[in-house]
Amino acid sequence: MSNWNKKSRVVVMAVIIVLLLLFLHFIKILRPIENLAVSATKSIISSGYFVSNYINSHYLQFQEKTEIIEENEKIKAELVQLLSEKSTWQEEKEENTFLREQLNFVKENPYEYEIANIIGRNIDQLQNTIIIDKGDRHGLEIGQPVLTNAGLLIGKIIKTEKNRSFVLFINDDFSKVAAKIHNQDKTMGLIEGEFGLGMKMKLIPQTEKIDKGDMVVTSGLEQGVPKGLVIGQVESVHNQPEELFQQATISSFIDFNKITIVNIIKNQIIEDANQDN
């Protein structure tokens, strides 16, 4: 009986401690301790992540024929670069046409980037998120786009803390990105994630003609997300006559498991045109 009471006391005490911890977190008293814990463990976890990522990619290479992988990766890198160049070129062409029409030349707007290391991944599999080692202190804000070092969009920031942030991948089911397809019609739509397995572009009118292989980029209709960031390419088109809209499956050029460093577009540097004049 006394043993049972002792065990009950332990459980009740633990419940009180858990509730107290939650309360202290929500009134932000625990914040300095949390920040201290992150600062103390960030570098260890980051190193662990980097090493395991490195081992994993080498293990995969060992499993398959190395030469084929190397060649494939080389071609993929070239393709990414070419697509990125193509996107830039098409954006510039559009911009040029627009500017010529307006007979007004404005300087290209550069972006301010922040480079961050990935220090972890969400383990509960509720969301496809990564944790990066930069936060509020570095000027990061919710909604800012996150890119690979090749300039491909991988997601957006969903939560920031003092010295870390959480990035939601574009293939997560809660991710939504305004996008357009580089085809004749310049089709606009909304890209939604498919539970970490892929992406679908929705809300595409039935009248638009989409082909397999068309490149998909951001449309620039979202605040903080500039247009022309490469997302992927059209893999297949699902066109049902009875549906109001058609859908396209989008394939990404990125292996989301192999990313270790990311770039975040913080803001657009707007130069004063009058100053130049």
Place this chain on the structure above:
Amino acid sequence: MLIKIIKHLFLFLMICILQLAVIPNLPDKINCLNIIIVVIVFILFFININYAIIYSIAFGLFLDIYSPAWFGANLLALFFVVYVINFAFNHILTNKSFYTLLGLSFVATLVYNVVLLIYKLLYFVFFAESLNNLQKISFIWANNLFWQLILNLCLVMIVFIIAHYFTRKFKTIFIDTTRT
């Protein structure tokens, strides 16, 4: 005493690094492994509930710091796991055998995933624009749970068999069928 604390702290950090930084990078399906649940089950089974509670609170806090989910999701899930497996250990699977250890690991994995599914459903109800994807979420959850159960049980078996040769603490819990 100090050495004991350092030993526990080291074990805690190692497990956290493995779970947060190493396991997510493992090949598909294998990354479903949840080493934290296995550790908590072992602690409850071989040490006592006090240590299991301390570890579950510490793991929960650490995971919540590194999680975008609502703060407390992992803390509450792991605490609930300890409570349920302790109850099961005291009232249902009372015999201290290898099969009980497997049973407790099974229950712990199931409970942890059910709590997280409830969390995800609540998140969906509050933040999602439509509930059309609930079926897909449930399917993915069931798939992950299936792999996590298999992998966690395999890990329990491997750790048990290895430890069986190094410590006497494990020797008594194999049911000896040769004696009558």
